[in-house]
Amino acid sequence: MKKIVLFASGSGSNVENIVNFFQKNSSVEITAVFTNNPKAFVIERCAKLNIRCQVFSRKDFRENLSVLEELKAIKPDLIVLAGFLWLIPAEYVQAFPNKIINIHPALLPKYGGKGMYGQHVHEAVVDNQESESGITIHYVNEHYDEGNIIRQEKCLVSNSDTADDVATKVHALEYEYFPIAIKDLLEL
Template sequence: MLKVAVLVSGGGTNLQAILDAIDEGKIRNAEVVSVISNNPKAYALERAKKHGIPAVCITRKACGGTEAFNAALLKALKDCGAELVVLAGCLVVIPKEIIREYEGRIINIHPSLIPSFCGTGFYGLKVHEEALKRGVKVTGATVHIVDEGTDTGPILLQKAVEVKEGDTPESLQRRVMEEAEWILLPKAIDMICTQAVSSAD
């Protein structure tokens, strides 16, 4: 079983999709060993507790600065034995030392078809606001490996979602989550975990 740590900053709907997929057997050979958030009010922490998964909150404020925060985050990942790190709505810029420590083993879900509407400043509703402003007819989501750039790592999976007339950023965000994010992220984890197990045999 591959040990997975999930980093999340908000409600944790992608986390819930992962947990449901494990329960339903859609993600094989994986277990979530820790949920880590930088936001003490993140509902994702409650989702983890309800599922019997250790939930950890690490904030810059409590750590007293970025360097100490980064060190605490790396320690939390090592302490839980994480072999795969999943960014599921995580608004923390992952420090280079963690990316190097887990090279090729950190994945992120982004709510657009990269390379569109990605990079610095493109997160949450902002992505969908820009997509609507630009007038695109199709958007979607992307799962990619995290490297030292912003949304620049190798793409693993993408799924397109239609933009409908009358869409608001909120309605488009919801549809992208339902039709792409909640499907892609579990699929990518299963893909990685089954390959990792088979290659270890």
């Protein structure tokens, strides 16, 4: 049985998509979802999906490292950041080398780094009149969006596209390819 732990900060739409993708796969268990946001909608999604969701504080994550200790106890095969906005401390990366992955809503190395998430990314793509955007699934290291790339998928951006249009196209790529990339990594 392969164990996945998910981290999210917001609505949890990618979490729900991943859970649904693996729901009928008896060799994969979504062990838990961790969130740093006590008001995140992902908490409600987890309740409906019957998945354990744990809220944690900055202190639990960075100072006393209680979240890291819980992860070590779970022994996940993969830790998936699905809309998680905090930088992962070095202690986590060292404890789980090449076992923490993230999805970014752009074609890295463009539009990555601190503050480049969600709508901020799509607005930058439109403002810079890019002809394409997409998603990057990558390993996590101690820096925002700088880990080795696992997979990228592209979508075209037209001159008439708004940031919302780009977001819609990018979300479709996330929902289609993120679970597949996770599955592929678990089968390695």
